[in-house]
Amino acid sequence: MKVKNRLKRREFMWLAASAVAIGSSISCGEVVSPWRSLTTDEADSLASLCNQIIPEDQDLGAASADVVNYIDVQLSSRLKRMKKVYRSGIAQLNDLSFERYGKKFISLSDQQQVEFLTAIDRDKAWKETTLHKFFRIVVDHTMQGFYGDPRHGGNRNRASWAMLNLPYPPIRGRFHGDANATNNSKVS
Amino acid sequence: MAAKNVNAVVIGAGAGGGIVAKELAEAGLTVLLLERGKWNTPFDDLKDDLRNQRVSVLGAPFGPDDERNPRVVVDAPGRERIVLPSDSEMEYNNNAACVGGGTVSYGAMAWRYMEQDFRMRSTYGSVEGSTLDDWPISYQDLEPYYEKAEWEIGVSGDDSNNIFRAPRKRPLPMPPLPPNREYTILKPAAQRLGFHPFDIPMLRNSVPYGGRVPCMRCRWCVGFACEVNAKNGTQNTVIPKALVTGNCELKTDCMTKEILTDARGRATGVAYYDENDHLQEQTVDIVVVSCGANESARLLLNSKSSLFPNGLGNRYDWVGRNLQGHAYTGACGLFDFEVYDDIGPGASIAICDFNHGNPGLVSGGMLANEFIRLPIEFVGQDQPVVKDWGREHKDFMRQWFKRSIVVYGPVQEMPVFDARVQVDPVVKDHWGIPVCRLSGRRHTNDIHVAEFLSTKAEEWLKEAGAIKTWPQLPDSRLSGGQHQAGTCRMGNDPKTSVVNKDCQVHDVDNLFVIDASVHVTNGGFNPVLTIMANAYRASDILVRNWKGTKFR
Numbered sequence: 001m002k003v004k005n006r007l008k009r010r011e012f013m014w015l016a017a018s019a020v021a022i023g024s025s026i027s028c029g030e031v032v033s034p035w036r037s038l039t040t041d042e043a044d045s046l047a048s049l050c051n052q053i054i055p056e057d058q059d060l061g062a063a064s065a066d067v068v069n070y071i072d073v074q075l076s077s078r079l080k081r082m083k084k085v086y087r088s089g090i091a092q093l094n095d096l097s098f099e100r101y102g103k104k105f106i107s108l109s110d111q112q113q114v115e116f117l118t119a120i121d122r123d124k125a126w127k128e129t130t131l132h133k134f135f136r137i138v139v140d141h142t143m144q145g146f147y148g149d150p151r152h153g154g155n156r157n158r159a160s161w162a163m164l165n166l167p168y169p170p171i172r173g174r175f176h177g178d179a180n181a182t183n184n185s186k187v188s
Numbered sequence: 189m190a191a192k193n194v195n196a197v198v199i200g201a202g203a204g205g206g207i208v209a210k211e212l213a214e215a216g217l218t219v220l221l222l223e224r225g226k227w228n229t230p231f232d233d234l235k236d237d238l239r240n241q242r243v244s245v246l247g248a249p250f251g252p253d254d255e256r257n258p259r260v261v262v263d264a265p266g267r268e269r270i271v272l273p274s275d276s277e278m279e280y281n282n283n284a285a286c287v288g289g290g291t292v293s294y295g296a297m298a299w300r301y302m303e304q305d306f307r308m309r310s311t312y313g314s315v316e317g318s319t320l321d322d323w324p325i326s327y328q329d330l331e332p333y334y335e336k337a338e339w340e341i342g343v344s345g346d347d348s349n350n351i352f353r354a355p356r357k358r359p360l361p362m363p364p365l366p367p368n369r370e371y372t373i374l375k376p377a378a379q380r381l382g383f384h385p386f387d388i389p390m391l392r393n394s395v396p397y398g399g400r401v402p403c404m405r406c407r408w409c410v411g412f413a414c415e416v417n418a419k420n421g422t423q424n425t426v427i428p429k430a431l432v433t434g435n436c437e438l439k440t441d442c443m444t445k446e447i448l449t450d451a452r453g454r455a456t457g458v459a460y461y462d463e464n465d466h467l468q469e470q471t472v473d474i475v476v477v478s479c480g481a482n483e484s485a486r487l488l489l490n491s492k493s494s495l496f497p498n499g500l501g502n503r504y505d506w507v508g509r510n511l512q513g514h515a516y517t518g519a520c521g522l523f524d525f526e527v528y529d530d531i532g533p534g535a536s537i538a539i540c541d542f543n544h545g546n547p548g549l550v551s552g553g554m555l556a557n558e559f560i561r562l563p564i565e566f567v568g569q570d571q572p573v574v575k576d577w578g579r580e581h582k583d584f585m586r587q588w589f590k591r592s593i594v595v596y597g598p599v600q601e602m603p604v605f606d607a608r609v610q611v612d613p614v615v616k617d618h619w620g621i622p623v624c625r626l627s628g629r630r631h632t633n634d635i636h637v638a639e640f641l642s643t644k645a646e647e648w649l650k651e652a653g654a655i656k657t658w659p660q661l662p663d664s665r666l667s668g669g670q671h672q673a674g675t676c677r678m679g680n681d682p683k684t685s686v687v688n689k690d691c692q693v694h695d696v697d698n699l700f701v702i703d704a705s706v707h708v709t710n711g712g713f714n715p716v717l718t719i720m721a722n723a724y725r726a727s728d729i730l731v732r733n734w735k736g737t738k739f740r
């Protein structure tokens with residue numbers, strides 16, 4: 001039947017293997033990150049990346065819908081093996097952004113970010129690069145975090161379902177499982 | 189340590205195995221039903237759109253689990269890699285692993301194949317690059333058992349307007365569910381086009397049946413268990429019936445390792461790992477393999493001995509070959525009015541106008557509207573139209589999520605000899621058993637037929653008022669997945685098949701394969717009702733022979 005799992009393990013493996021050690025330098029004695037897997041800087045970069053994938057407008061964007069939290073939760077549980085991919089991907093995004101615009105990704109204007117990511121996603125020259133593959137992985141994870149069940153740490157207050165005007169709960173006559181659970185409370 | 193002898197071990201409590209267990213137990217045989225998965229109750233199920241049998245990015249709740257069950261996939265250029273159940277159903281070729289097998293979480297479409305579907309070679313001649321053949325049995329042989337499956341497991345629907353259907357003696361036991369909005373939009377459009385739309389037969393209660401309530405029409409059905417037990421699988425029908433006979437014992441969390449044979453070449457028992465991972469042996473009179481098309485082939489191939497150095501039933505190297513499923517094809521249409529009504533299960537109307545007789549083409553398939561899509565499943569539909577991220581994506585979702593219909597269906601595939609399940613020489617599962625190694629690809633004919641069918645889906649959607657449509661086509665990667673079939677072909681010639689028409693392995697009299705593996709071809713329909721009907725038929729023959737010879 002039809003499958004909507006667009007994440008290919010092949011790509012994980014390939015990326016994991018080629019993940020080079022350009023990880024952002026974390027010096028000792030810095031503030032402890034409130035995140036499980038990401039450093040504060042990484043989380044900030046990721047937030048602005050995810051916010052280009054699902055931008056903020058009259059409805060919540062990825063960052064305010066807790067998509068970064070979803071990814072962070074997954075990287076510390078099911079997707080542990082992808083931590084390195086994120087670490088080097090985010091670092092590369094910033095490095096190449098610096099090369100191209102003289103600024104880190106997070107400091108680019110909205111227009112520059114869109115232009116940069118569109119090139120990474122669509123230009124032939126980028127198609128086979130690690131950064132392109134990393135970007136596609138983040139697109140998939142952002143979609144999961146934004147449209148998926150809040151019990152995994154994203155889709156804050158079912159923001160995306162409200163955006164689509166989907167009635168809640170989806171099972172007539174029943175709150176589905178953990179309606180009162182707060183975000184992050186359950187990792188499965 | 190060997191346990192007390194039982195008459196029959198049935199391996200796999202899915203669609204086929206559940207029925208066999210019940211039929212044998214009711215006929216008085218003592219039966220051990222072994223299932224590697226758990227008996228999930230509907231309440232274990234959290235109805236999670238990232239963790240279900242369709243979208244398994246966070247795991248497949250109805251099994252198998254990622255931790256213990258790797259497989260190896262070889263791609264077209266010959267590169268191999270390890271895949272896990274959560275890597276997507278098509279890559280891993282997953283169906284399910286739990287009591288009920290695929291029937292717990294399925295969509296429950298209940299199709300009878302058409303008469304031609306059993307005579308594909310006679311209908312179309314030989315096809316280059318395909319092992320296309322006729323079944324050794326006909327539709328007429330299965331007809332009474334289709335009826336039995338429809339009445340015992342429980343089917344609702346109304347196919348009387350399907351002028352292409354094969355003759356049936358008895359109508360379906362339950363009326364169709366009342367129409368949803370997509371149905372009311374698509375039906376008149378199909379009629380205007382001269383198609384013959386009808387209500388899809390479904391293994392789902394529309395009225396109280398089998399002591400259970402009717403469907404309450406929720407959003408999350410396909411890929412999930414039913415909380416009110418209105419969806420009929422083997423786990424809530426025949427398996428409980430098998431157990432109340434007192435003749436059948438069900439053991440869950442039991443992974444069968446191999447089938448044991450003696451010097452005469454007869455099956456004498458099975459070796460399995462119990463829920464504590466201890467190796468157990470069970471002696472038996474007959475063994476029935478019902479593990480689904482991937483795992484049944486794997487089990488036979490892993491059952492090696494000096495008499496059967498290449499595995500059981502594999503003297504002529506046919507076990508694991510002809511792995512097929514369905515090349516799904518169709519189209520998405522956008523409407524300028526809301527079509528979404530949140531009334532499950534969603535799929536409701538179908539046509540069989542293009543299953544056969546398509547000019548210049550070999551085979552075809554049924555077309556139907558899709559089950560209700562979850563938001564995460566609609567993601568990516570925008571790709572052919574706009575960028576699948578950013579403002580365009582968000583606007584697309586807001587504008588079209590409730591204004592879109594997908595019409596699609598399963599192309600009857602051409603069996604390919606090299607599309608196959610082997611056992612991997614290196615990779616082993618948690619129990620140390622060699623895992624499935626999947627390789628090969630689809631026949632190009634499947635893609636041609638898919639292209640043709642998608643134009644029909646677009647035509648239907650446009651007539652229904654879609655302002656924009658685009659095709660959704662399969663690729664040429666290996667098939668199988670949830671509709672996996674064909675790996676232990678049924679046939680009269682031992683040189684070109686694995687089991688005979690009684691589902692008995694050619695050179696081992698007391699060993700049977702009864703599940704989707706025996707399908708010669710897989711119809712232009714979802715396969716489960718045919719698996720069920722054939723399980724009733726094969727059990728019937730088995731019981732008759734048992735009363736005669738006991739296979740000794």
Ligand SMILES: Cc1cc2nc3c(=O)[nH]c(=O)nc-3n(C[C@H](O)[C@H](O)[C@H](O)COP(=O)(O)OP(=O)(O)OC[C@H]3O[C@@H](n4cnc5c(N)ncnc54)[C@H](O)[C@@H]3O)c2cc1C
Pocket residue numbers: 001199200201202203204205222223224225241242283284285286287288289290291293294295296297298299410411412442443444445478479480481483484487670671672702703704705714715716717719
């Ligand atoms: C989400 C979904 C939707 C579907 N929708 C439809 C639909 O609408 N209509 C339709 O016709 N079909 C549908 N199907 C497909 C249908 O469920 C399968 O065709 C059917 O279940 C296959 O039956 P089977 O007997 O061949 O194998 P299964 O039902 O898969 O049963 C095999 C069983 O054997 C067990 N097993 C395997 N190996 C071992 C071992 N070594 N030891 C012990 N146990 C073992 C497995 O755990 C499993 O439970 C759907 C499937 C899914 C997952």
Ligand code: SF4
Pocket residue numbers: 392402403404405406407408409410413414415416417418419532533
């Ligand atoms: S749509 Fe009906 S059959 Fe499906 S899960 Fe809901 S109540 Fe059960």
